[in-house]
Amino acid sequence: MSPATAAGSQNRALRFFEATIVKKAIVAVTGAVMFGFVTGHLLGNLQVFLGPERINAYSAFLKSNAELLWGARITLLIALFAHIAMTIQLWQIKNAARPVGYVKKNNSHSSLAARTMYYSGPVILAFVIFHLLHLTLGTVHPHYSETDVYANLVYGFLQWPVAVSYIVAVGLLCLHLRHGISSMFQTLGFNHPRHTPRIQAAASVISALFFAGYASIPLAVMTGVVRLSSMSL
Amino acid sequence: MNLTLHVWRQAKASAPGRMERYEAKDVSPDMSFLEMLDVVNEKLIADGKTPITFEHDCREGICGSCGFMINGVAHGPKSGTTVCQLHMRSFKDGDELYLEPWRAKAFPVLKDLMVDRNAFDRIIAAGGYITARTGSAPDGNAIPVPKASSDQAMDAAACIGCGACVAACPNASAALFSGAKISHLGLLPQGQAERERRALRMVAQVKAEQFGNCTNIGECEAVCPKHIPLAVIARMNRDYLKASWKDRGAVKQDESA
The missing domain is CATH 3.10.20.30 (Beta-grasp domain)
Structure with missing residues (x-):
């Protein structure tokens, strides 16, 4: 292979990531990975309604398999980083593409979820950081225990500002998902006259169910449905 | 009034x-x-x-x-x-x-309400064509075209290049325009020879013209005077991703030409 060819193929590789379609495809794939996590996390969390033994055993099971746990964590971290990095680049491209804005602009044809992706994203990120400090590392938690996730959750959500901000954050997450779930198909090139409306309907239903599922946990703690046996309410 | x-x-x-x-x-x-x-x-x-x-x-x-x-x-x-x-x-x-x-x-x-839309012409010049034999006109039905493909190609070919999609897009993206042009030729048998090269070159030209990226938001489809569907953007994405994946040395010769 001549040096010129090598340089050419390197340029091609660079050009591959230069294209906005490729950047957007990376956002879609990493979004799909994180959607997978959000699904598993919800199913895990809902075990709180099955009692402390069940969810604590589930937590112990996750922590017992270090390879799997750290494999998932590293995958998610890479996905999160790539998702954000590509979005920032696309945001810069978009801003450069319209240096002079409109005096009047009507954007009523697109959904609220689609229009607020750039705003819901950073709020979700801020929430994820707080959430990790709160319930994974325990740094900002009042009574953190390494083994009793059930108690962590109950004590955590008994602080009403935490519970309310959690509900707001999962609301924004589900708004983000409502556009993201269907948008990733379009980005990766799948659009079908019969299936695309079904995917969009499914995205609305899934995001509404996810919101109900996630919000039910702080609500259950605040209303006393989920509580500690040692607590007298 | x-x-x-x-x-x-x-x-x-x-x-x-x-x-x-x-x-x-x-x-x-x-x-x-x-x-x-x-x-x-x-x-x-x-x-x-x-x-x-x-x-x-x-x-x-x-x-x-x-x-x-x-x-x-x-x-x-x-x-x-x-x-x-x-x-x-x-x-x-x-x-x-x-x-x-x-x-x-x-x-x-x-001037005033008039803008320079030559960027669209340069995108077309980058790949919006097919290689056709010269000589006498070919027989109308010599090349069979499936009805569904012909309908979809015609829907995409309705694009008049007015630029409303770019204007309506919050990202100033030309995805609906380039998607329509890539789809309209890519759906027909006559457009297969240059299909991959067309997607690569037209998308590269869109980028060179400094249009924004697509966020699948749908403002373009709503204002398009020809009702070009968002499906053409998905088709462009598919053709582009496939072509750029396959483009590992194959287009080299062509580029030097």
Whole structure:
């Protein structure tokens, strides 16, 4: 292979990531990975309604398999980083593409979820950081225990500002998902006259169910449905 | 009917512009929007002022020349029409209308409501063609085309290149335009020879023209006077991703040519 060819193929590789379609495809794939996590996390969390033994055993099971746990964590971290990095680049491209804005602009044809992706994203990120400090590392938690996730959750959500901000954050997450779930198909090139409306309907239903599922946990703690046996309410 | 117009006035590409207010009096509801502007311009000329520049040609919605924002909507409030096909009956007496040119870095304002859309021509030149044999006209049915493909290709080919998709897109993306052009040839048997190269080159040209990226938001589809569907963007994404994945040395020879 001549040096010129090598340089050419390197340029091609660079050009591959230069294209906005490729950047957007990376956002879609990493979004799909994180959607997978959000699904598993919800199913895990809902075990709180099955009692402390069940969810604590589930937590112990996750922590017992270090390879799997750290494999998932590293995958998610890479996905999160790539998702954000590509979005920032696309945001810069978009801003450069319209240096002079409109005096009047009507954007009523697109959904609220689609229009607020750039705003819901950073709020979700801020929430994820707080959430990790709160319930994974325990740094900002009042009574953190390494083994009793059930108690962590109950004590955590008994602080009403935490519970309310959690509900707001999962609301924004589900708004983000409502556009993201269907948008990733379009980005990766799948659009079908019969299936695309079904995917969009499914995205609305899934995001509404996810919101109900996630919000039910702080609500259950605040209303006393989920509580500690040692607590007298 | 009487209307108040707020129009973007800009003397030339390099000059700063601003919104100016005009009164359009005794407008007939049967006039087209461009005819209403013609009347406003007649009065401006009679008063010794510079008339409002706007682009127009066929005035029957097939050339793609006319087009500007009316109250923040590309081609105005009526779906599936260009500005020339929009009639004053779509408005009511006393309405205040804001007329602005398409806004995109790739579409510099030349004067008032007229923008330079040569970027679209350069995108077409980059790959919007097929290789056809010369000589006598081929027999009409010599190449079988599946009905579904022919219908979808025709839907995409309806694009008149007016630029409304770019203007309406919050990202100033040209994805609907380039998607329509890539789909319309890519769906037909005659377009298969250059299918991958076309996707690579046209997408690269879109980027070079500094259009924005697509966020699948759907504002373009809503204002497109030809109702080009978002499906063409998915098809472009598919063709591009496939072609750039396969483009590992194969196009090399072609590039040096």
